[in-house]
Amino acid sequence: MKITQRDFGQGATLYSLKNENGVQLEVTNFGARIVNLFVPTKKEKRNIVLGFDSVEEYLAQDMYIGATIGRVAGRIKDGTFTLGGQTYQTDKNDHELHTLHGGAPSFEAKLWDAKLEESEKKSTVIFSLKSKAGEHGFPGELMVSVSYTLTEDNEWCVDYEAHTDQLTLFNPTNHVYFNLSGDVEQAIDDHKLFIDSDQFACIDEAVITTGEKRSVTDTAFDFRKARKLETSFNSQDDQVKAVGGFDHPFFLNKPSIEHVSAVLTSPDEAVQVEVLTDCPAVVVFTANFNGAGPVIRGKKLTDHGGITFETQTAPGSERFEDFGTIEIQPNVPFRSTTIYKITE
Template sequence: MELTHKVIGTVDNKEIVEHTVTNANGISLSAMTLGATLTKLVTPDKNEIRKDITLNVENVDDFVAHRPFYGATIGRVAGRITRGKFELSGKEFQLDVNEGENLLHGGPKGLDTKGWAVEAESGESEARLIYTYTSPEGENNFPGTLAVKVIYTLTDENEWIIQYEASTDAPTLFNPTNHVYFNLTGDIKKSMLDHQLKLNSDLYGSLGEENLPSGQLEKVEGTPFDFREGKAVKEAVLSDHPQISPLNGLDHPFVLNPKEKGVQATLYDPESGREVELYTDCNSVVIFTHNAEIDDYLIEGEPAKQYAGITLETQTLPDAVNQPGFGNIILRPGELFTSQTTYKFNVRKG
């Protein structure tokens, strides 16, 4: 397993280091210490042409200035918390908000904005990048000092395994995700609307005002949200469904069926033959389809186009602390939070 690293910039006078690991099949994964962020994932297509299949900005300065979340570790809490408020142990907390009156992806100084320590390990059949960060009590006004570890493993089985661990010295919230955007064509100037998506999900979370969770879980049957048999992403994104058309696409959580172990989602690009299989112990995956062009920065000389990528963000259902039945994201002293998500990369030759 090949392992290299280089300095790609500085933030607050600290060097930002990017590591790249490459397996025996020519798949390579790059990640940087800023935000414990995936920066590149190169895989072959059906013609053995290797290209980056993720969306990301081209330099550290743009990542800091525009905070696109691409490939980043998100937390302490992924998604939105309504009005940035929650109650814990009989006390009400008001978090620092950063999307109107609501908290998004951890707040104004989330985990994606932080410099993480990293250790790199390489063996015969896998390599690991071990990122650690301690979030002090009061950061974004969260209670408790939170010690976080995120481990990226690349294997010769063509798996990218993400493992999360966290502990706290006071009751707090923790619900992380990775905000990777996939574009399996290998060309971010092409949209991913023709990608085929299959989800092991019977329910999705509907949205209310300000893209906040409504608190309702709706059946996918008979709606554009039904990906159980697999279909082109555009069949949902371009529909006139009242949950979709105002957003110009998807930005919704899907409840994953816990009774069935194995593949929870499959994303496939017929043009390149590339395929991603998703395995996770989380109860949901948030699908977001990059619903607008972003011209704050350039990627390969152009703005990030509408539908340039699609996320598969595994997590506990968003705003779970305020929505009964959505899951538990409370972490207490003496507990160890653990979670694992695996993306497995395949190529269909036919």
């Protein structure tokens, strides 16, 4: 497998990885992000993720689409947390009230270093970055790497690794949006979704987790048997109505890269994506933009025009002990893996 590359604007590079099955993954060192994921079907070749054609378009429209998110994905309430007996104040970039995705600009806006690895069965781009101590209020210097691998088994593998010189918080994710129809003007309502999760985290009007873990039983959040998303979008569930869809963490029953935790299936059943992860939770966001979505390659993104699987520890874990921990220690490397496997 060979990796090709071309200019992506403003000093960034686009890397293209293609396997023998015709699956093509394109990523850029701008924000260590996925830009395209082309999948062949019997009728056509589809781009099943949202993305733009240049750095300039990301800067003008949406910096989070497809990007690596950090230091801490999701929202930190009031931009404050206590760690090691000390209280820290982080950048309030969410309506000047809370910290969103680690502050801004953060991982999504940086040019990462890139290293390429090629072999017969897989190709990998390794992105690396140094986050300086005190950046957006977080303690400790952090060395981060994110590896994107495309295999001959049609897997896009995301491997995270980080090292810190001081006790700090770290909870990365990838903000990829899937639309398996390949058409951003077609909502994901008819996509079928499976999630192996018995509980989800409730959120308030500011999309901040409240600390409540609620059973999915008899709610719009029960995807333990695959079903169409429209059945939830049309429900009267208070948590769905609060944001016009989903923007919620699901606690996974069996976090492991040996276990399928989620499955998304296209309306025509020509494309299916399985999610395997060692992360304890996944934040599902259904692009609830209500007409305010970006224009992608000449087409306006419809409401519910994409869906994320942001594998991570549930946001709010810095406040709620039973959500898990996002503390990392010096001399103890952070490592995590998520696999998006394309099947037919």
